[in-house]
Amino acid sequence: MTKALLTGNEAIARGAYEYGVSVATAYPGTPSTEILENIAQWKEIRAQWSPNEKVALEVAIGASIAGARTLVAMKHVGVNVAADPLFTFTYTGVNGGLVLVSADDPGLHSSQNEQDNRTYARFAKMGLLEPADSQEAKDMVGQALMISERFDVPVMLRTTTRISHSKTLVELGEPQARTLKEYKKDVRKYVAVPANAKVRTGVKQQRLLEMAEFSEQTELNRIEWHDKRVGVVASGIAYQYVKEALPEASVLKLGFTNPIPLKKIADFAAQVEQLWVIEELDPLVEEQIRAAGIKVSGGKAELSRVGEYSPSMIRKAILGEDSTAQAPAAVPVRPPVLCPGCPHRGPFYALRKNRKRVTGDIGCYTLGASAPLESI
Template sequence: MARSLMSGNEAVARGAWESGVFVGVGYPGTPSTEVLENLSKYDDVTCQWAPNEKVAAEVGAGVSYGGKRTLVTMKHVGLNVAADPLFTLSYIGVGGGYVLLVADDPGMHSSQNEQDSRNYAAFAKVPMLEPSDSQEALDFTRAAFEISEQFDTPVLIRSTTRISHSKSLVEVGERNTVASAEFKQHPGKWVMMPANARARRVDLEARMERLSAFSNECDLNRIEMRDPALGVVVSGIVYEYVREALPEASILKIGMVNPLPEALITEFASKVDRLAVVEELDPYLSSRLRSLGIDVVETGLSTIGELTPGLISRAFGATTPELRDEISDLPPRPPLLCPGCPHRGVYWALGKLKAVVTGDIGCYTLGALPPLSAMDTCVCMGASVGMAHGLGITGAAEGRPVVGVIGDSTFAHSGITGVLDMVYNGAAGTIVILDNRTTAMTGHQGNPVSGKTLSGAPAPALDLAALCSALGVDSVRTVDPLDMTATLAVLTEETKRDTLSVIIAKSPCALIVRSDADPVAIDEELCTRCGVCVRLGCPAIMKLPSGQPVIDTAICVGCGQCVQVCRYDAIVTVGPACDFGGGL
C-alpha cells in the first residue's frame, strides 16, 4: 500500500476521490480551503467554487439527488450560511452520498469567532465524524460516504485547524467506481412541503435511532484500556494531545460525535475509576455524558481557544514530560496590508473624509488596524452593506459620511442582497466595492467577479457596475485606488449625495499582478519627518529611532502611493533593488 505525507485537508480530498466522488463544491475559508483545491487536482472530479456556502450546499444536493457522490466544503462560519439547506437536507436524505466537510478554527487563527460545529450535527440531526489525524481524515471521509448512502443522510465531517493543516503519514488506496443512479421522481422524499416533511420528520428520528446503534458498534469509536485509574473521553485532535500529556490514561476515542455511542460510553465509564472529558471549545461531550448520569470530573480546562498537551498535562497535575505550549520568544508579527495593496488608497481617502466605515471580511479588514485605523465595524461576510444602511437610518454618524467597504468575493457572497435592500428601501449612503480581482485573504481563489474558475479557466466576469446599475443604484462609479487623488475626489463627491452610490475601487491585488515599477526611496534632504508616509501602514516604510522614515527597497513594489501623499516630493524612484525586479 502506498504511503504519503499529507495534511488533513489533502487526506479528505484523497478520501473523497477514493470514494468515487463526482463533484466537489465549496466556498473558501481557512482552514478548509485546501480540501477543494486538492480535490480539483484529480482529473476525474468536477470541482467548483460557489459564490457562497449556501449555494455550495445546494449544488451538492442537486448532485446527490442526481445519484452521484458529492463533497461540500466550508469553514465553520460558512455552515451558518449553509444551515438553511442543511436543516432540511437532513429530512430529505440523499441520492448519491452527500458529505459536508466543515473546518473549525479554535483559537481564531483566521476567523472572526470560534464555533463548535459539533453542535450543528446534533441540532440538524445529521451524523458527524471527527478525525484525529490525516489517516483518519482519509478513512473517515470514505466511511462518511458509505454511511451517507447506507442511512440515507447527509454526513458532516468536522476538522479543526490542527487537523486540516498538520501533516502525517497516510496509506492511500485506489478510486472506487460508484454505480450511478439516475434521478427518479419521488415527491414524498424530494419535495419538503409540510405534508411530506411531517412524514420525513418521523423517519428522521427512526434514522437517528439506527445511527445510534451503528455508533455503538462501528470501529469509528474505540476504547483504549491502559491504567483504569483515569479514563478520558476525547474526539478530534485532542486525542493526540491526551496521548502525549497522559500516556498512562485509558481513552475512549470518539470518532462519531453524533449520534454518540452511548452504550460504549457507559461501558467505558464502568471500567475506569475516574472519568474525565477533555475537549476543545464547547462542553459538547461532557454535557451529554452528564445527561447520561455519568460522573465527569472537573478538569478546569477552558472552553475558550485551543488546548495543548501542556495545558492538559497541568490540568491533571502531571509534572512530566515537560511540554511547551508555545514558542514565546518569537517576535509578534501583526498582519498588515502588503506593499502595493490597492486597499490602502481607499482607506487613506476615507481617513481624510473622517468617514464612519462599516467593514467586512477580507484582506481589507486589516484597514481597521493602526496606523490606518480606518474601519469601524466588522461582523460577518456581507454585513458592511446592511450595517451602513442601518447606521445611516440612525443618523448617529452626526454629519460624518457613512461608507460600507466590501471586497469583490464578499460582495458576490452576500453583499448583493444588501445593496438591493438599500435600493428597495430608498437608503442613502456610499458602498465601496474593493475589487482586487481575487479572493485574496484565503489564498487567491477565483470568484464570479475575477472571471476565473477553481481550475483557473476563464469564466464570465461579473460586471459590477452593470449589476449595481441594474439593481437600481443611482450613482455607480469606478476608480483606480492607486490613484489617490482621483479616489479622494470621487469619494468626496459621492459621500455628499443624499442618495445611494456605489464606488468600485478596481485594481488587482499586488500579489497577483507583479509590479514592474522600480522601488522608491526617501530623500532625507527633502524629508521633513512629517510621518504621513508612515501612516499609510506600508510594511516597506519604517521609522528609524531617530524619527527618520526609510523605505525597504527590497520589498517596495513601486506602487507610488507614498509618493502621492508626500507633500515635500521627498519620495523618489530609485533603480531596481534586486535582480528579481524589485517586485513581490
C-alpha cells in the same frame, strides 16, 4: 503501499478522489480553503467555487439528489450561511452520499469567532465524524459517504485548524470507480411541503435511533485499554493531546460523535476509577454523558471552554503537574496585512486620507481596520 505526508485538508481532497466523489463545491476560508484547491487537480471530479456557502451546499444537494457522491467544504462560520438549506436537507435526505466538511477554528487563528459546529450536527440530527490525523481525515471521507448513503442523511466531517493544517503520513489507495446512483423523481421525499416534511420527521427520528446503534457498534468509536485508574473520552485533536500527555491511561476514542455511543461510554466508565472527558470548546460530549447519569470526574470545569488545549494543560488538570516545557521565546508581533498588490489598498487609502470610516465584510477587508489604513 505508497505513503505521503499530507495536511488534513490535502488528505480530505485525496479521500474525495479515492472514494468516488464526482462533485465538490466550496466557499474559501481558513482553515478549509486547500480542500477544494487540491480536489481541483483531479479531472474526474467537477470542482467549483461558489459565491457563498449557501450556494455551495445547494449545488451539492442538487448533485446528491441527481445521484452523485458529493463533498462540500467551508469554514465553521460558513455553516451559518448554509444553515437554511442544511436543515431542510436533513429532512429530505440524500441520493448519492453527501459529506459537509466544517473546518472549525478553536483559538481563532483566522476567524471572527470559535463556534463549535458539532452543535450544528446535533441540532440538525446529522451524522458527525471527527478525524484525529490526516489518515483519518482521508478515511473518514469514505466512511462519511457510506454512512450518508446507508442512513439517507448528510454527514458532517468536522476538522479543526490543527487537523486541517498539520501533516501526518497517509496511505494512498486506488480510486474507486465513479458511478451515479439512479435518480428517481420522488416528490414526497424531496419536496419539503408541510405534508411531506411531517412524514419525513418520523423518518428522521427513526434514522437517529439507527445511527445511535451504529455508533455503539462501529470501530470509529474504540477503546484502547491501558491503566484503569484514569479513563479518558476524547475525539479529534484532543485525542492526540491525551495520548501524548497520558500514554498510560485508557482511552475511549470517539470518531463518530453524533449520536454518541452512550452504552459503550457507560461500560467504559464502569471499568475505570476516574472518567475524564477531554474536548475543546463546548462540553458537547460531556453534557450528554452527565445527562445520562454517568459519573464524570473531570472535564470542562478543570480545563477551559475557550481556545485550544495542549498536552501540558491536560497533565496539569488530571495529574496536577506543572509543565516543564520552556515558554515560547518572545518574537516581534507581525500583524497580518493586505497583499502588496491588493486592489483594496487604494480605496482604504482614500478613505483614510479623507478621514472616512466604513463598516466592512469578512476576511481580507477587515485588515483595513489596522494601521496604517485604519478605515474600518
